[in-house]
Amino acid sequence: MPATTAAASVMLGFGVNLALLTSLGAQNTFLIRQGLAHRHVGLVAVICIASDAVLISSGITGMARVVATHPWMTTALALCGAGFLYGYAALSARRAWRTSSCLASTATSGLGSAGRTALAITAITWLNPHVLLETVVVLGTAATSCGVSGQWWFCMGAVTASTVWFLAVGYGIGALRPAFARPVTWQVLEGFTAVMMLVLATIVLLSAF
Template structure:
């Protein structure tokens, strides 16, 4: 019995970890925002916590069966798509403005655009909960895979997926400060904000087209 329990814990938990990382480790709206906050070294802990906890809630909901409900909620997803697209395009345009604005470097950029923790948390929440892709990845896809692991294995799968999210956002947020030297040049910030704008605007337009 203990051997069987350990085997299921490792196999289901490992599958959840791998599946979670495969979906999370990609250039997306959450990652772009966490990376930028990490480089700026501004409210990193709060932003990482919001993203990781949000993912944990969504993954748990998917494992609990909400994924099947979401797949049928076409109206809800449609409205979420429109709101998400509008938010992403708006945030992308702000990134375009930052990319085009002259900057004196990292310290000047941080001083000129310092945000409160409430603003950072609000943005992280919006980028997570207004993004339909998050629901499809965490609730629907991970929920479907996890429920295939059986009554007990699915929760080990959920644990592995939640751990993947926590590890990734922590590494991304706190590891980004290693780029601070490179980001001391104004041109580097322009490149970063240009990439952020490209990701946000592309995803926003895709949502509009598919919506």
């Protein structure tokens, strides 16, 4: 495969995935909270990056086609995912309505143990249909435009985007720590997340029928 074509495939994978990653979802919100608290940031970033690598590779190797040919899998995934997103929305809404002191304390607390943190981010990643849709279906489909020889270069670019994004957010969010020291910032973030999760959950639920 010519070097120029390989580079184009890498750049395409990087650009498409980066555009998807910039949306404020459950993954990003969780990483922001841990980054501001300086708790297990590397662990969370590594799990996100590794998960993306597995899911993107699955999409490129045909997972998207398998799901497309088995409608019941899509329905089951949608129902489980919608339930998860509704639950996450409820938790975000609850945090948004907490007192100022409780909200302010989240900037320095984060989740406690590494085990709890790992379980939480793993669930947020693997039970979130939005993440699965983007990594498996959208990126898996986009990779086909690069042809058989260029798909894995596309995958390399996409995984590189995930690596850059999650590390940058996790370790760079500290620069915004003064803003997040204000309770109203957390209220806006949590409120926006709750609304977004409700919308996504409803869309996913409706897609099951």
